[in-house]
Amino acid sequence: MLLDFLIDYAWVVWVCLILIFLVIEVFTLDFTFLMLAVGSVAGLAVSFTPIDFWLQIVIAALVAVLLIFAVRPSLIRRLHRGDDPTLSNVDALLGQPATVTADFVGANGYVKLLNGETWTARLTPTSSSHPLEIGDRVVVVSIDGATAVVAPAERTAP
Structure with missing residues (x-):
């Protein structure tokens, strides 16, 4: 029953995950949950093909991990590039x-x-x-x- 729901409405699960990750990212501002949200977008895109749900999860996880290690470090560097090194307080x-x-x-x-x-x-x-x-x-x-x-x-x- 639950498996049938996941197969038929996998896109709903992916949209919910995207929204959850984006809300968490707004509060953490660490780009980790943004990468997980983009990985979920990949899972959402794959959910419209006849691929099994477990394979959608694997693809989403691989995209998220790839982004965390390839894109996130450069985003963090760009974010902190203009920081003022002066100590305060x-x-x-x-x-x-x-x-x-x-x-x-x-x-x-x-x-x-x-x-x-x-x-x-x-x-x-x-x-x-x-x-x-x-x-x-x-x-x-x-x-x-x-x-x-x-x-x-x-x-x-x-």
Whole structure:
């Protein structure tokens, strides 16, 4: 019964698969489901010939796999060709030098980053225990919420 339905209405199955893959592609934007949709189009085209349904599946799968390995990589490269390599947000702050603007009390204080922003700061637990004073140079190691975790900058010999 189900097999007879698939044989008689294989085109409906292929159209449904095409629509499902295209909807998923809209949300993922990875081109994988687009290739599966195009493979399903090949299955749809073959469904109008007297080929068995299992062979339609094989043809659709082969077309999809071929597209995933042959076409998708070049589409991905073209999509990312104009990307801006500049770091932003928290990524741009990591490794940035800063200057202590208020003496650290315990392990907490304030620093002014190279970009001009003033942040609350906390000394990394692995840093030396000597207190940081106004004017000392530090480097941002990580960001914890709205607090810059800093480590003393290595001093260069005079």
